Amino acid sequence: MSLLIKNIFPILGAQYVGNDPEAIIDTVSIDSRSLQNGAHTLFFALAGPNNDAHFFVKDLIANGVCNFVVSHIPEGCADQANFLVVEDTLHALQQFAAYYRSLFNFPVIGLTGSNGKTIVKEWLNFLLSPDFNVIRSPKSYNSQVGVPLSVIAINEKHNLGLFEAGISTIAEMEKLEKIIRPSIGILTNIGSSHDEGFVNLEEKIKEKLLLFKHTPVLIYQKNDLVDKYVAPGTKAFTWSFVDETVDVFVFKKEVANQGSKLYYKYKGNSQEFTIPFQDQASLENAISCLMAMLYFEYDTATIQSRMALLFPVEMRLKVKNGINNCTLIDDSYSSDFQSLKIALDFLESQKQYQKKTVILSDIFQSGLSNEELYSKVSKLIVSNNINRVIGIGKTISAFKEQFTNCITFEDTAQFISSFESLDFANETILIKGARSFQFEEIVYLLEEKTHETVLEINxxxxxxxxxxxxxxxxxxxxxxxxxxxxxxxxxxxxxxxxxxxxxxxxxxxxxxxxxxxxxxxxxxxxxxxxxxxxxxxxxxxxxxxxxxxxxxxxxxxxxxxxxxxxxxxxxxxxxxxxxxxxxxxxxxxxxxxxxxxxxxxxxxxxxxxxxxxxxxxxxxxxxxxxxxxxxxxxxxxxxxxxxxxxxxxxxxxxxxxxxxxxxxxxxxxxxxxxxxxxxxAEQKYLENVGTLKSVISQIRTVPVGQSVGYGRRFVAQRPTTVATIPIGYADGVSRAWGNGVGFVTIKDKKASILGSICMDMMMVDVTEIDCTEGDAVVVFGESPTVSEIAHKLHTIPYEILTSISQRVKRVFYR
CATH class of the missing domain: 3.20.20.10 (Alanine racemase)
Structure with missing residues (x-):
């Protein structure tokens, strides 16, 4: 991006107050705390019910920011910067993004739905990026603010867009449609998420489909209610498990070893592909991706080879305790320029030590030449005051001189072989790498080793x-x-x-x-x-x-x-x-x-x-x-x-x-x-912060008449499948929660706690749950909530929360 501010205020219908209309804008920001704000940043001072960025304009000016979009000029600032005064700064941000989107003409896939849109977006990025320079929403930037910021990241080298749109009530999607302007639409699963903002399912579908009111083609699972609201002139490219009249009929599923094989008919021919997942949600998401590849006319061999390599999508930045008194920020599954900016801001908000290290792989899909890309990355690193850069990959190694205090390795294996000599201690470390570099191995080396029970903090x-x-x-x-x-x-x-x-x-x-x-x-x-x-x-x-x-x-x-x-x-x-x-x-x-x-x-x-x-x-x-x-x-x-x-x-x-x-x-x-x-009434408006999680250590079947745990407090009245979970009262779970009083959640189903809770373990009934050893267990979080537990135990939530032992590892994420 390189725009003159004098060319921006007519787009926004803004009143200009300033002294440098020739000022160059090369980036946009809404976060006053970001160290990436600078002289060429256009800062939109958003004002919501909880925060008003106008309060921070004076500080931003002191830090070198010169250009602002505001609803009013803060006192004492009028002659110190360029101001574009508008009635509504969020609307102005959306207007700017819509204008910026209009400067580019390439295929853009817009995604919405209740569930799966982020996963489908990330999988499509993986499947299509060998053939396109892809720009996509970072993480799940799909809101009224996230969508504009995602679109503004487009540059001249991109030739395919993947943008997701999320809404929580009516009168939101129309704004996002003007910004994304998709040429291909994908509607993912429509479920119960965010139902509270809509009168009924029909209203929800109608609102979501507004994203595609000018879209030539829409990909979705055949559904009579969806058919009813597809815009006239939009071609429906549909799939189904039951309706053979659709474009792609998926007629058979076989469970393979740790995966599934799907058979489908398209244009009279039967084909198949394998994915490394068995759950229904992943199958539906994979079929959405298949539909996009068929629309782009990929051959069967390419579809089969790429689909087989799909992977679980990690959508969270995690903060973990590291070795030698380090703090780790784990973003080890993606490496693109936009998500790097987000991760560096997160690093600054969570740094626990003045010393900051970034372990960074080659960056893909930037749409920029390598020279321009690594010049920009270098400036980001400098603005965030990073003390040490460890680059991994042949490309970043070639641009080593762009960074100060930088050491590089051609691949992850070379880094691991040199690990003992790198001296990690008393620092905050951002680990950010593309999936192909397998940075999870680096995380494992640097992570403090504790048992598998964790308290995740959102x-x-x-x-x-x-x-x-x-x-x-x-x-x-x-x-x-x-x-x-x-x-x-x-x-x-x-x-x-x-x-x-x-x-x-x-x-x-x-x-x-x-x-x-x-x-x-x-x-x-x-x-x-x-x-x-x-x-x-x-x-x-x-x-x-x-x-x-x-x-x-x-x-x-x-x-x-x-x-x-x-x-x-x-x-x-x-x-x-x-x-x-x-x-x-x-x-x-x-x-x-x-x-x-x-x-x-x-x-x-x-x-x-x-x-x-x-x-x-x-x-x-x-x-x-x-x-x-x-x-x-x-x-x-x-x-x-x-x-x-x-x-x-x-x-x-x-x-x-x-x-x-x-x-x-x-x-x-x-x-x-x-x-x-x-x-x-107020509880409905608060979000769950802590989720206490563990895993299934072992599963066994207990015959009729046999007991479980100390004191034989549970005796099986039927053949009972019992899972042992490595968490007990030494971890802070009250013994009173045992003996059938309480439960844990496994695969979204309640598993009653059997017998007495032990010091380090508990046993639960999984007779009716299809689960295996290693599956995740929720001890508290969304279900059961700490308030539910407290009510049953005749205590207060404070006691439940503060009882969790220090030996339980805390994992912080965004």
Whole structure:
């Protein structure tokens, strides 16, 4: 891309305010945190219900960004950059993408459906890329924002596009159709995903088919309801398992060794192909790919050879613990320029060490010459402050001189043979390679070895939940997020990194050692220690933590140390007891507190806080209000007597939702961030964050009368197929969840827990489930949820989450 800004504002119908209409634009951005923003970036300041990028324009200007699309010019910025002022910045981004798409004339495949569109897109990329320079949506960039960003990545060398479109309600697809403008359509499986945005299935199909209203040909599984809404003039290229009148009739399936053989009729001829999958979803996705290859007139031999090589699609960036105190970002299954940009941004948001290494394979399907491509890659590496580059592949080796501190290997085997000499320690490592380079072998070498039970943490869900609660806040109300108890069991440092990336105001921990761990991990945000022991005050001062002071004894102890260290205005936080009766200054000692603080320069009261006892239970509404009123009264007295204006805060997660009129200056978000609400209505709007997963270690059949586990608490009343799972109460699963009370999920089916849960294992009933050893097991996540488990065990979700043992590996992903 190389456009003059003066040629862009007529496209957007924008008002131009600036001093350099000849400015060159070569990239577009919506992320103020990206290190890739620069002088030639056109930044679209998107404003949604949760975030408004206009707040960051001033910072972006200071960092060298000169060109903005805004709905208003932020105060003090008018003469400092080029501004294109529009009514709606998201609409302007979509307009720009639609215009940019119009500059190119090559086949574009548009994909939509409820399930399978990302997999079909990635498989088609694999199947067609030997013959085309393919541009495709990175990962699952299929939203109102993701689609424009995907299309804007087109360049002059591309000659085939693969773009997916996802919608969640009506009146969305028409906007995406104008941007993608597909010349070939593929409708994948229509299922129940995102049903909540539509009145019924018919409305959902009608909306999705709007993507293809100007498309010459549409590929789909024969369906009378779909037929009804296919646009006039669009040729239907259909397939079916049951209707022989379709273009491609799939008439037989044979289960092969770890795969399936499919037989089909097309133009009167019978053919076959094999794929390395057996599940129904993969068969349907593969047939969608077959249809595209037939449309492009591929010969049978090519179809057969390429289909046999299809692979599982990994759609997530994963954060893992590595050897020698390293953090790994595993993106080992793709290597293209657009996804590299995404991965580098993710690296910056999750880096735990200042030292950053990128292990990178040859990059394919860029559409650029190698010289131009690796020049761009080099600039990306520089802008993201990468300390070391390890290139693997003959092409990247040839461009080694483009990078500083770079070592290259011609293939993965050569890297592995030199592994011991490469000295990986105390760094964050991005591993990004094309599938053919088998970088999973590198991940295995670098990954810390633990057992197969893992707690997967969805960082996108955390961001979503954070923004959900931020949307409830009044303007200028600050936000503290609690990351105590190892981030409610989810991983304190990794979550703190993400929160720092989102620029929240404060982190909260329970004890000093939790805060010290975060500071040692590189966290710069202010951290409040809510339950500090007097013995930890010196360490708190040393690590620049901020203690909550909740008693006169504690205050005097801290003041004594502060004076010994000659501190001036060290931040402290005063906790008031307004009815919780756990910690805090009661009203009858407030005069003594004021006397102790009056004229004291060693410390500064940064905030005054209290804690509500019943914010989650509106039966105690009057008591909650009495707490708030007492807090307001006492905190106001302290402020008046000491002539200070500290931050005041009393609301926790439930308080944010139930007492919106009492946000004061800051609120404290806790369990809600992790996807749990005490309100069933609100729970529907939160996303699941943690999924505790394991695998089946062994399967056996237990005859009638035989028992399972300690104490013979389960005796088979019928021949029972039993799977053993390597997770037990030492991993944090309550023994009370056993003996038929609880269940796990295998292949989307419930498997009841048999007998007593052991220290390291549990046994489950899989008699009615078609599963094998090594299959995945969900202990909690979408089903069962932690709230379901807590309800059955007569406890609270906090206990379920925080009980998960540290020996369970945490895997973070986007």
């Amino acid at each position: 960082l996108n869900a955390i961001s979503y939940n954070l923004n959900f609660f931020k949307s409830k806040l009044k303007p200028n109300v600050k936000l503290m997020v609690m990351v105590k108890a190892f981030g409610y069991g989810s991983g304190g440092l990794e979550i703190a990194k993400l929160l720092e990336h989102h620029k929240i105001d404060y982190l909260g921990v329970a004890f000093a050692d939790e805060g010290i761990s975060l500071k040692n991990g590189g966290i710069q945000l202010p951290i409040m220690v809510l339950n500090p022991e007097n013995t930890s005050f010196s360490a708190i001062i040393q690590h620049q933590l901020e203690p909550e002071i909740y008693s006169l004894k504690g205050l005097h102890a801290f003041l004594k140390i502060a004076k010994q260290k000659n501190l001036k205005h060290f931040p402290i936080h005063i906790k008031l007891d307004t009815g919780m009766h756990r910690l805090g200054f009661e009203e009858n000692v407030i005069d003594e507190l004021i006397a102790a603080l009056k004229g004291e320069e060693a410390v500064e009261v940064r905030s005054i806080l209290s804690h509500m006892a019943t914010s989650d239970d509106l039966k105690h509404y009057d008591f909650a209000v009495s707490q708030i009123e007492l807090f307001d009264k006492v905190s106001s007295k302290i402020m008046k007597e000491l002539a200070i204006t500290p931050i005041r805060h009393i609301l926790n997660t439930s308080g944010i939702s139930n007492f919106p009129d009492f946000q004061f200056d800051m609120v404290r978000l806790g369990i809600g961030l992790y996807g749990v609400s005490n309100d069933a």
